[in-house]
């Protein structure tokens with residue numbers, strides 16, 4: 001009988017936030033249902049390595065069911081959540097079924113915002129899921145294949161132009177990694193083209209890349225990018241995107257591959273949650289402002305965490321949209337549920353800033369850990385170490401370490417297969433009436 005009365009906790013999202021809540025509740029006197037539209041957890045910080053052929057999807061993603069196999073009180077359901085009935089405490093699924101809860105933790109994350117130009121997405125895809133990464137890998141590799149075929153058949157080829165829009169960590173990592181492939185990895189494999197001549201252009205609307213980092217570090221990052229051959233264009237707002245060109249200011253620049261690495265749009269579930277709370281309005285990115293105990297104001301039994309929520313922690317600083325913040329919030333939400341069940345007061349969330357890092361190509365990085373600022377090779381070693389530790393699963397860690405050693409020592413990439421269809425703007429007949437492009441800053 002007491003078994004029947006165990007509180008039901010439904011967790012929406014098996015990303016960093018939801019998974020950490022589920023792990024924290026494992027073995028506790030609650031019945032947990034974790035719902036995700038995917039069957040796997042993705043380690044997003046390494047997605048760019050799948051997009052640039054260093055790693056394979058299976059090395060950075062693991063089935064949620066496998067990760068939680070030992071948690072006998074946690075069931076994993078693969079389904080799309082479409083809404084909530086807060087008074088009846090029900091989560092609505094896309095097949096018309098429902099899940100009953102006593103507590104709900106929503107960690108549905110965010111995607112890219114195209115600032116009102118969703119039509120740009122097909123020509124400038126963003127990087128958020130394994131599917132995105134495989135799609136980008138296909139576009140990048142097809143672009144080299146296209147140039148090789150043209151050069152072989154006609155003796156000349158359209159320029160190899162890669163444009164990355166957004167100079168945050170993802171944009172910087174993608175630009176560095178693509179420059180690296182072109183200059184180091186592919187050069188020996190292509191016979192008709194000189195891949196080292198590829199142009200990799202990074203466009204950032206603000207005066208510097210990696211604007212959330214201290215100025216000194218972001219300048220070092222820019223220098224390291226330039227050493228790799230990346231053209232860094234700051235104060236350069238992209239105002240139009242078409243299949244084979246982008247507009248920066250009033251200048252059209254021809255591109256073969258355009259990638260989008262800026263803007264945040266929280267899951268549409270955010271608006272639905274806000275409507276259930278008391279005087280809650282989502283912010284411009286669609287994030288739900290939450291109470292210090294991570295609950296939705298007016299609904300103590302609903303927690304909203306990770307990239308879907310916005311919060312200033314006890315010190316008054318906004319909690320950043322980072323994996324480490326989502327993990328800490330997942331644990332804290334689970335803790336507050338357990339406090340309720342023990343009849344204790346809830347604890348306000350305190351964010352522990354563990355620092356941030358970004359890589360630039362194969363052996364450079366920048367890192368900020370408290371007052372410690374690192375750049376170059378040392379920062380890259382720190383990045384390697386931290387990411388190996390954080391990856392989920394011992395098998396994944398071993399496989400990733402092996403791949404990294406191989407690609408570092410042999411300058412080879414094993415994950416270079418073009419799979420799926422060839423529906424990429426570069427592969428279709430090119431339209432190249434765009435006037436010639438800017439060169440450097």
Ligand SMILES: Cc1cc2nc3c(=O)[nH]c(=O)nc-3n(C[C@H](O)[C@H](O)[C@H](O)COP(=O)(O)OP(=O)(O)OC[C@H]3O[C@@H](n4cnc5c(N)ncnc54)[C@H](O)[C@@H]3O)c2cc1C
Nearest residue numbers: 013015016017036037044045081109306307321322323326
């Ligand atoms: C390319 C990239 C690189 C990054 N690098 C770093 C880094 O180096 N360091 C760092 O700290 N952070 C990094 N981040 C940020 C970090 O990944 C996010 O802050 C973190 O993933 C947020 O966790 P979350 O649980 O809120 O959402 P997510 O991890 O995005 O998880 C959301 C989950 O919800 C599921 N979901 C969404 N909607 C529904 C629905 N309607 N129904 C069912 N399931 C749903 C999704 O499938 C997903 O599994 C990076 C992000 C990206 C995209």
